[in-house]
Amino acid sequence: MSSSRLRTRKPTPEAVESADAAERRARKGARSSRVSVESRYRSWLSHHGAMARDSARRLLVTPIASLLTMLAIAIALTLPAALWLALDSARLLDNELNDSAQLTLYLDTSVSEGRALDLADRLRDEQGIGGVRLITAAEGMEEFAQALDLKRSLSLLDNNPLPASIMITPVDTTPESVHQLATRLESEPGVESARLDLAWLERLRQLGELGQKVTLGLAVLFGLGVLLVVGNTIRLSVESRRQEIEVVTLIGATHAFVRRPFLYSGAWYGLGGGLLACGILALGGSWLAAPVTGLVQSYGGNYVLPSLGLSGGAALLFSSTILGWVGAWFAVGRHLASISPR
Amino acid sequence: MIAFEHVGKRYGGRFDALAGLDFTVERGEMAFLTGHSGAGKSSLLKLIMLLERPSRGRILVAGHDIGRLHVSQVPYYRRQIGVVFQDHQLLSDRNIFHNVALPLMIQGVTPREQARRVRAALDKVGLLHREKALPVELSGGEQQRVGIARAVVNKPALLLADEPTGNLDPALSADIMRLFEDFNRIGTTVMIASHDLALIAGLHHRTLELADGRLIADKDAR
Numbered sequence: 001m002s003s004s005r006l007r008t009r010k011p012t013p014e015a016v017e018s019a020d021a022a023e024r025r026a027r028k029g030a031r032s033s034r035v036s037v038e039s040r041y042r043s044w045l046s047h048h049g050a051m052a053r054d055s056a057r058r059l060l061v062t063p064i065a066s067l068l069t070m071l072a073i074a075i076a077l078t079l080p081a082a083l084w085l086a087l088d089s090a091r092l093l094d095n096e097l098n099d100s101a102q103l104t105l106y107l108d109t110s111v112s113e114g115r116a117l118d119l120a121d122r123l124r125d126e127q128g129i130g131g132v133r134l135i136t137a138a139e140g141m142e143e144f145a146q147a148l149d150l151k152r153s154l155s156l157l158d159n160n161p162l163p164a165s166i167m168i169t170p171v172d173t174t175p176e177s178v179h180q181l182a183t184r185l186e187s188e189p190g191v192e193s194a195r196l197d198l199a200w201l202e203r204l205r206q207l208g209e210l211g212q213k214v215t216l217g218l219a220v221l222f223g224l225g226v227l228l229v230v231g232n233t234i235r236l237s238v239e240s241r242r243q244e245i246e247v248v249t250l251i252g253a254t255h256a257f258v259r260r261p262f263l264y265s266g267a268w269y270g271l272g273g274g275l276l277a278c279g280i281l282a283l284g285g286s287w288l289a290a291p292v293t294g295l296v297q298s299y300g301g302n303y304v305l306p307s308l309g310l311s312g313g314a315a316l317l318f319s320s321t322i323l324g325w326v327g328a329w330f331a332v333g334r335h336l337a338s339i340s341p342r
Numbered sequence: 343m344i345a346f347e348h349v350g351k352r353y354g355g356r357f358d359a360l361a362g363l364d365f366t367v368e369r370g371e372m373a374f375l376t377g378h379s380g381a382g383k384s385s386l387l388k389l390i391m392l393l394e395r396p397s398r399g400r401i402l403v404a405g406h407d408i409g410r411l412h413v414s415q416v417p418y419y420r421r422q423i424g425v426v427f428q429d430h431q432l433l434s435d436r437n438i439f440h441n442v443a444l445p446l447m448i449q450g451v452t453p454r455e456q457a458r459r460v461r462a463a464l465d466k467v468g469l470l471h472r473e474k475a476l477p478v479e480l481s482g483g484e485q486q487r488v489g490i491a492r493a494v495v496n497k498p499a500l501l502l503a504d505e506p507t508g509n510l511d512p513a514l515s516a517d518i519m520r521l522f523e524d525f526n527r528i529g530t531t532v533m534i535a536s537h538d539l540a541l542i543a544g545l546h547h548r549t550l551e552l553a554d555g556r557l558i559a560d561k562d563a564r
């Protein structure tokens with residue numbers, strides 16, 4: 001049937017024209033083309049759109065497998081994100097603690113109440129000191145007795161053995177400057193000793209720093225994990241589309257063209273994983289909210305369990321999408337080298 | 343259109359698949375490449391398509407030394423050559439229309455222009471009515487014609503075919519060859535590798551014969 005049809009088919013004028021055009025094109029050199037820049041740009045854009053849709057469609061064709069990949073990504077993202085949130089809220093707590101950093105100056109017992117008042121007034125004007133509160137020996141005794149309910153037995157003492165003290169609230173609450181302030185004030189005449197309860201604060205800060213480093217390390221490790229998960233998934237899909245890649249490479253596809261659908265797949269995996277991670281974090285947050293709030297309230301604190309918030313969520317989605325894209329890029333890059341001819 | 347100058351191709355550093363090739367194919371010419379299996383026909387076509395690089399000598403296509411093309415330019419070079427494979431290499435997950443449109447999509451031709459050119463190419467191979475079919479729904483001869491439509495949709499100046507009738511019976515093979523002659527008649531340079539001597543003999547075109555990688559005969563049968 002087809003043979004007679006083909007035999008009688010005459011070359012069309014359009015085809016003649018086109019062969020000439022093709023020759024002219026070939027003469028102009030390998031890079032030239034009749035396709036205008038503008039229409040090329042438009043179809044480049046539309047190809048991006050088409051590839052984004054096509055790769056999304058491909059993910060939906062195998063929903064379970066895609067979901068599993070996204071879950072693996074989500075789990076890898078959740079741990080560092082949760083740690084980061086916890087640390088962030090610890091930093092808030094830390095600031096609050098800083099504000100309560102106080103220095104206590106114990107005066108010599110020989111210092112009279114008048115001189116103690118003078119000293120307190122002078123300190124009030126000094127730089128680096130935010131607040132000053134004088135506790136006279138008598139007031140000290142009062143507080144002490146009240147706290148210990150020892151009024152009676154203490155009243156038996158002839159004279160007050162307690163020193164007067166001055167509570168100092170420093171302006172700059174970093175450990176170093178509080179330390180400096182303490183050493184300086186200790187050398188003031190009449191001051192017996194300066195006590196600051198910063199050791200535990202410092203320890204907390206160091207713990208925080210450790211936590212930060214651990215989080216960063218984990219984020220890097222788990223980020224690599226995401227790259228590997230995406231890379232491996234994309235590697236399999238490159239493998240399954242090997243023939244297609246070979247064919248389009250043979251008929252003039254650039255590496256960018258070949259890579260594009262896989263990059264979009266990677267980005268979709270990343271985005272999906274990021275969304276799932278946001279969901280897990282939100283669920284985990286609401287699950288932990290009641291016990292944590294209860295616990296903190298029992299210590300008289302008011303601590304709100306941290307949540308990602310809009311910007312945190314956006315940052316998580318953005319980085320997971322980028323991770324997916326990069327993972328795909330590496331996977332396809334490695335494979336392109338093995339598939340394409342030298 | 344094609345000029346080989348002292349071209350040699352050595353695989354794996356020891357084995358000469360092609361050696362001392364010197365010939366030219368003029369613009370608008372149609373030439374067959376014959377020889378026993380393993381003679382080097384596919385290797386020769388691969389050199390033209392830049393799927394392999396020659397170990398010796400140089401190859402000019404349309405006046406350009408293709409050995410000097412940068413890797414990044416290779417895709418743009420390939421777009422000017424239509425290639426037909428023995429096993430047609432159609433993509434099974436998309437229909438005939440989209441298979442033929444592939445080269446145009448790669449080049450960033452607008453969808454409307456794609457549709458126009460794909461239909462023109464399918465019309466030329468007599469398969470316009472099957473544009474919605476999947477490759478598996480076509481016969482071997484029809485699949486090969488789709489492969490040809492894909493090779494010419496881009497209006498290439500040069501059409502290469504490696505054993506395009508290798509899997510077809512004689513009647514269908516003759517059909518396919520006539521199709522190539524049609525394209526040659528409108529100015530396309532055509533080079534076809536085939537070991538089907540009976541088929542080639544009846545067509546009266548120039549025939550280059552390879553044996554063990556060397557050109558042993560160059561007969562102009564016109």
Ligand SMILES: Nc1ncnc2c1ncn2[C@@H]1O[C@H](COP(=O)(O)OP(=O)(O)O)[C@@H](O)[C@H]1O
Nearest residue numbers: 353354359377378379380381382383384385386
């Ligand atoms: N990639 C390769 N690596 C090593 N040897 C090859 C390769 N491709 C082809 N050859 C060898 O080169 C010779 C020519 O092969 P080919 O060009 O395919 O011949 P033909 O197409 O004429 O049958 C054969 O001996 C083949 O084994």
Ligand SMILES: [Mg+2]
Nearest residue numbers: 383384385504
């Ligand atoms: Mg061969």
